Amino acid sequence: MSFNLINEDILQQIKVIAGTDAVFTDQNDLENYSHDETEDLHFYPQVVVKPQTPEQVSELLKLANQNQIPVTPRGAGTGLSGGALPVNGGLLLAMEKFNHILEIDEDNLQATVEPGVITEVFMDAAAEKGLLYPVDPASKGSCFIGGNVSHGSGGPRVVKYGTIREYILNLQVVLPTGEIIWTGANTLKFASGYNLTQLMIGSEGTLGIITKIVVKLVPKPTQDMLLLASFQTDEDACSAVSAIFRAGVIPSALEFMERKGVEWVMEHDAISFDLKPEVSSFLLIEVDGNNQDVLFSDCEKINEVLEQHHCTEVLFAGSSAQKEELWRLRRTMAVSVKSNSVYKEEDTVVPRAALPQLMKGIKAIGAKYGFESVCYGHAGDGNLHVNIIKANMSDDDWNNNLKNGIREIFELTISLGGTLSGEHGIGLVQKGYMPLKFSEIHLNLMRGIKKVFDPNGILNPGKIF
Amino acid sequence: MSFNLINEDILQQIKVIAGTDAVFTDQNDLENYSHDETEDLHFYPQVVVKPQTPEQVSELLKLANQNQIPVTPRGAGTGLSGGALPVNGGLLLAMEKFNHILEIDEDNLQATVEPGVITEVFMDAAAEKGLLYPVDPASKGSCFIGGNVSHGSGGPRVVKYGTIREYILNLQVVLPTGEIIWTGANTLKFASGYNLTQLMIGSEGTLGIITKIVVKLVPKPTQDMLLLASFQTDEDACSAVSAIFRAGVIPSALEFMERKGVEWVMEHDAISFDLKPEVSSFLLIEVDGNNQDVLFSDCEKINEVLEQHHCTEVLFAGSSAQKEELWRLRRTMAVSVKSNSVYKEEDTVVPRAALPQLMKGIKAIGAKYGFESVCYGHAGDGNLHVNIIKANMSDDDWNNNLKNGIREIFELTISLGGTLSGEHGIGLVQKGYMPLKFSEIHLNLMRGIKKVFDPNGILNPGKIF
Numbered sequence: 001m002s003f004n005l006i007n008e009d010i011l012q013q014i015k016v017i018a019g020t021d022a023v024f025t026d027q028n029d030l031e032n033y034s035h036d037e038t039e040d041l042h043f044y045p046q047v048v049v050k051p052q053t054p055e056q057v058s059e060l061l062k063l064a065n066q067n068q069i070p071v072t073p074r075g076a077g078t079g080l081s082g083g084a085l086p087v088n089g090g091l092l093l094a095m096e097k098f099n100h101i102l103e104i105d106e107d108n109l110q111a112t113v114e115p116g117v118i119t120e121v122f123m124d125a126a127a128e129k130g131l132l133y134p135v136d137p138a139s140k141g142s143c144f145i146g147g148n149v150s151h152g153s154g155g156p157r158v159v160k161y162g163t164i165r166e167y168i169l170n171l172q173v174v175l176p177t178g179e180i181i182w183t184g185a186n187t188l189k190f191a192s193g194y195n196l197t198q199l200m201i202g203s204e205g206t207l208g209i210i211t212k213i214v215v216k217l218v219p220k221p222t223q224d225m226l227l228l229a230s231f232q233t234d235e236d237a238c239s240a241v242s243a244i245f246r247a248g249v250i251p252s253a254l255e256f257m258e259r260k261g262v263e264w265v266m267e268h269d270a271i272s273f274d275l276k277p278e279v280s281s282f283l284l285i286e287v288d289g290n291n292q293d294v295l296f297s298d299c300e301k302i303n304e305v306l307e308q309h310h311c312t313e314v315l316f317a318g319s320s321a322q323k324e325e326l327w328r329l330r331r332t333m334a335v336s337v338k339s340n341s342v343y344k345e346e347d348t349v350v351p352r353a354a355l356p357q358l359m360k361g362i363k364a365i366g367a368k369y370g371f372e373s374v375c376y377g378h379a380g381d382g383n384l385h386v387n388i389i390k391a392n393m394s395d396d397d398w399n400n401n402l403k404n405g406i407r408e409i410f411e412l413t414i415s416l417g418g419t420l421s422g423e424h425g426i427g428l429v430q431k432g433y434m435p436l437k438f439s440e441i442h443l444n445l446m447r448g449i450k451k452v453f454d455p456n457g458i459l460n461p462g463k464i465f
Numbered sequence: 466m467s468f469n470l471i472n473e474d475i476l477q478q479i480k481v482i483a484g485t486d487a488v489f490t491d492q493n494d495l496e497n498y499s500h501d502e503t504e505d506l507h508f509y510p511q512v513v514v515k516p517q518t519p520e521q522v523s524e525l526l527k528l529a530n531q532n533q534i535p536v537t538p539r540g541a542g543t544g545l546s547g548g549a550l551p552v553n554g555g556l557l558l559a560m561e562k563f564n565h566i567l568e569i570d571e572d573n574l575q576a577t578v579e580p581g582v583i584t585e586v587f588m589d590a591a592a593e594k595g596l597l598y599p600v601d602p603a604s605k606g607s608c609f610i611g612g613n614v615s616h617g618s619g620g621p622r623v624v625k626y627g628t629i630r631e632y633i634l635n636l637q638v639v640l641p642t643g644e645i646i647w648t649g650a651n652t653l654k655f656a657s658g659y660n661l662t663q664l665m666i667g668s669e670g671t672l673g674i675i676t677k678i679v680v681k682l683v684p685k686p687t688q689d690m691l692l693l694a695s696f697q698t699d700e701d702a703c704s705a706v707s708a709i710f711r712a713g714v715i716p717s718a719l720e721f722m723e724r725k726g727v728e729w730v731m732e733h734d735a736i737s738f739d740l741k742p743e744v745s746s747f748l749l750i751e752v753d754g755n756n757q758d759v760l761f762s763d764c765e766k767i768n769e770v771l772e773q774h775h776c777t778e779v780l781f782a783g784s785s786a787q788k789e790e791l792w793r794l795r796r797t798m799a800v801s802v803k804s805n806s807v808y809k810e811e812d813t814v815v816p817r818a819a820l821p822q823l824m825k826g827i828k829a830i831g832a833k834y835g836f837e838s839v840c841y842g843h844a845g846d847g848n849l850h851v852n853i854i855k856a857n858m859s860d861d862d863w864n865n866n867l868k869n870g871i872r873e874i875f876e877l878t879i880s881l882g883g884t885l886s887g888e889h890g891i892g893l894v895q896k897g898y899m900p901l902k903f904s905e906i907h908l909n910l911m912r913g914i915k916k917v918f919d920p921n922g923i924l925n926p927g928k929i930f
Contacts, residue, residue, distance in 0.1 A: 152656040166627055190814075194668055195617070434658065
């Protein structure tokens with residue numbers, strides 16, 4: 001795919017469409033949009049534009065399509081797979097002005113929002129009306145809901161509430177050729193031809209630009225309880241996960257954390273926590289609902305399972321502040337790891353009963369290739385984030401040999417029935433591993449779909465495949 | 466699209482692939498496969514084949530693809546939109562030998578089944594292990610799970626548990642060109658390129674033949690309660706629906722039934738029921754869970770809402786037998802209507818708060834065009850099945866004028882934020898209405914996707930668009 005540069009004439013047209021104030025070419029501005037949260041990667045766009053309306057997005061895409069200019073859409077830049085990196089330069093479409101909650105429809109338990117709304121801002125607005133939008137990635141305080149849709153995001157509550165797929169009813173999308181469509185209907189069911197809403201979710205900005213999102217909400221549970229369980233081995237912790245479900249309880253969160261992750265959070269964030277020397281790993285377990293007796297009974301069942309799996313201690317969060325602190329321990333783990341070392345993060349996912357095998361295998365692969373890893377994540381979903389730490393690795397090992405180790409991790413993941421990414425997406429940094437999971441036939445189906453939507457390949461080129 | 470006939474040479478090759486015993490060309494056999502449950506439509510295939518393995522399906526599709534033979538896949542033939550009708554003749558692929566439950570994996574709460582397994586057979590097998598597969602269309606006793614996937618099926622419990630989309634993790638699919646792929650992974654999350662699993666769901670057999678299905682299961686609730694509420698007006702009943710959710714209760718079923726539907730069931734199925742003269746419509750409301758106190762409290766909240774909406778009587782099902790009887794009332798409604806008159810069924814769906822407007826509008830359109838209708842369905846999802854009865858209509862009105870009335874129903878549905886079908890699919894009989902909902906641009910995206918999967922257009926031609 002060859003692209004053209006944005007020449008002075010095209011730049012002027014961009015300014016006419018979006019307004020001069022919304023177009024940026026300064027080195028400082030370009031720097032801000034040259035990276036997301038993926039490793040230490042930087043790619044510079046040629047021009048940054050911040051449109052405000054679907055019509056402006058449409059005009060911009062038409063212009064780019066006619067002139068074969070690459071366009072990279074960007075939400076809040078919190079992605080972990082490099083999906084928002086403008087690897088071909090060109091036009092960076094920053095969606096931050098699409099930051100309005102357009103409607104919260106209490107009669108239908110639906111809302112219509114723009115893609116640049118911060119996830120937590122929307123969650124809070126829904127909560128004020130007694131409603132729950134349960135899709136809360138660790139970055140909920142800064143990430144945009146549009147980016148969440150584009151990555152098929154998850155978060156801790158997927159285990160009970162499902163992924164973002166189950167909450168997106170309809171999308172307004174600007175196609176790369178400039179047409180504006182709604183992908184579905186504002187209904188809980190849709191059996192009316194191919195489901196383009198579901199196709200857009202997780203397509204990482206390669207098929208169209210999302211400009212409005214219709215979201216399903218649910219009544220907000222009035223109560224929750226939170227437990228932190230300690231284990232002497234990772235395998236005990238991982239094997240308890242599947243057993244909790246077999247006991248008939250569906251927690252609203254079930255998170256795994258390795259000791260080292262907790263240590264780094266304590267160091268980085270000054271969270272005080274009594275970390276016992278014998279503890280190897282933790283499960284953070286939340287149940288929610290409207291009835292305290294039911295929640296206590298759930299906690300009792302969970303406790304029984306934990307005991308059977310050699311849990312050494314269960315800490316019951318007695319106050320809102322304590323809950324907040326335990327969640328902060330989990331949520332700041334990614335940032336803490338990042339602040340300690342250059343790292344690479346893999347987003348492995350397997351059927352949940354395969355977690356002990358996955359953990360054991362990852363550590364063995366680490367020993368073979370000489371890398372350290374910190375693992376944590378959404379164990380209830382079988383979704384383990386593997387943070388590989390550069391630490392004392394040589395640059396040569398880091399840049400050249402490590403990829404063979406990562407390849408082995410993915411081969412293991414796939415052999416256990418899993419896939420390359422549960423919620424972070426493929427983006428730039430995982431695309432080289434796609435052939436491990438997908439045949440050429442399968443990849444060609446994806447490429448064919450891409451071509452139907454984006455015949456000139458201008459939208460987020462260099463991602464996924 | 467022009468197709469070839471199956472000549473003697475091709476017929477012999479079909480017999481070699483599937484075995485002579487699995488190939489049928491007798492008029493009687495062709496008759497059996499010439500219709501589904503859609504109106505009184507008949508289209509004859511040239512040859513019926515009943516393959517047993519994905520490899521046989523693959524060889525059959527390669528043969529058909531090379532020779533430009535149309536192929537119509539068929540589950541149990543319970544469809545209501547004509548999706549299984551072989552409108553171009555050719556080869557009918559009857560999937561009934563794919564009737565094995567391959568695994569119920571209690572550790573992961575997953576199962577792997579073949580597409581020809583009867584939905585209720587699978588539900589019962591899961592229930593024996595304390596697990597719930599909640600997707601139960603009215604035809605659950607005879608329909609196949611493969612057909613359910615292909616239609617994006619729903620049923621009464623969608624309102625709490627979601628549609629089939631939320632339960633299908635991975636699909637083994639034979640492409641029209643003969644390759645066999647798995648669309649996803651056996652995981653609860655998947656952010657690894659375009660989601661072909663979700664694209665296959667609801668694609669009505671036009672993109673590939675499903676040969677294995679990996680399903681998510683949940684712990685089966687131990688208790689449920691069932692209420693039947695009577696109303697003097699349809700609008701009171703419909704407006705109570707949305708209010709129940711606003712009261713913070715998510716029922717496990719919330720069904721609407723018009724008086725006439727109940728009358729016809731009583732007549733056709735000899736169900737005895739004390740039908741009061743003043744009653745116009747009913748809501749059948751189920752709650753489920755593991756704690757009796759919570760269910761009682763839910764029922765109390767529901768009762769309050771029902772009173773506010775002028776409910777005249779609430780019948781609480783006191784025994785399993787009474788629950789069974791009430792559910793039979795609802796589930797046999799389609800068959801009862803069908804046994805009374807030639808009919809057409811529309812599967813309208815709107816945001817649930819728009820139900821009163823939809824009901825009122827449908828009756829007004831009926832008055833304008835001179836048709837009677839019986840309405841019932843999954844009111845909790847805003848999904849109303851509209852059965853239009855021929856009764857005393859002239860053949861000319863039925864065959865020529867009625868379609869304008871149906872068009873108006875769909876125009877109303879769409880204007881209320883809804884779509885053409887919630888769970889029955891588009892198939893043959895709704896495809897003429899697709900342009901009401903979708904622009905040519907949108908339809909071309911769907912056609913483009915079809916061409917990526919099926920370049921020669923052999924698979925289920927004449928459906929959706």
